[in-house]
Amino acid sequence: MTRELVYTGFMSLDGVVDSPGGQVEGHRSGGWVLDTEFVPEAYALKAEELAETTALMFGRRSYEVFAPIWPDSEDHVAYKELPKYVVSTSLTDDAVIEGWGPITILRSIDNIAELKQSAGGAIFIHGSSELARRLSDADLIDRYNLLVFPVLLGAGKSLFSRADRDKQKLRLRESATYSNGVAKLVYDVVR
Numbered sequence: 001m002t003r004e005l006v007y008t009g010f011m012s013l014d015g016v017v018d019s020p021g022g023q024v025e026g027h028r029s030g031g032w033v034l035d036t037e038f039v040p041e042a043y044a045l046k047a048e049e050l051a052e053t054t055a056l057m058f059g060r061r062s063y064e065v066f067a068p069i070w071p072d073s074e075d076h077v078a079y080k081e082l083p084k085y086v087v088s089t090s091l092t093d094d095a096v097i098e099g100w101g102p103i104t105i106l107r108s109i110d111n112i113a114e115l116k117q118s119a120g121g122a123i124f125i126h127g128s129s130e131l132a133r134r135l136s137d138a139d140l141i142d143r144y145n146l147l148v149f150p151v152l153l154g155a156g157k158s159l160f161s162r163a164d165r166d167k168q169k170l171r172l173r174e175s176a177t178y179s180n181g182v183a184k185l186v187y188d189v190v191r
Contacts, residue, residue, distance in 0.1 A: 003116045004122040005116060009146060011146050015160060018156030019156065037179075043147070054122055055083040056126060057124070057125045059129075060086060060087070060091050061130075063084075084104070112135065143186065149182055150181030170188065173188050
């Protein structure tokens, strides 16, 4: 049995995952999640994920955004000691931060495929849209946990590749809608 690789994230209705939390990430409409009325039940998926997460995976840029913040964040305390995998060809071992659990740098898609064959539970990818596109194209993502927000951004990083590829079917595992217009969509990749 292989470990499940799950992409989790916030997405605009037009497929943008760029800068949901703020301007610091660079998108001119950054902070679009915070501009949506807060309805606690719309974020219940994030709490459910905590119980299921056995490791985290990031691309280098997302790691560099999250690493200075998440280790001391009360919202992310459950992630602190979990193993973390950073996929990068340029990050050096001496550049990883201390005090955020074990951190392993993976250098290739092949390393990720090998990790999926190891013992352990679900690995959740946060942020990391470029990594998610590469992993999807390599048929390594098993599930998408998406909170889709009622906003059109028109530009920004997309979770999904625009490359001409074989059709990939998804099976809806769970869905819900909330009074603020957010939709929860959990899809399993059909193989």
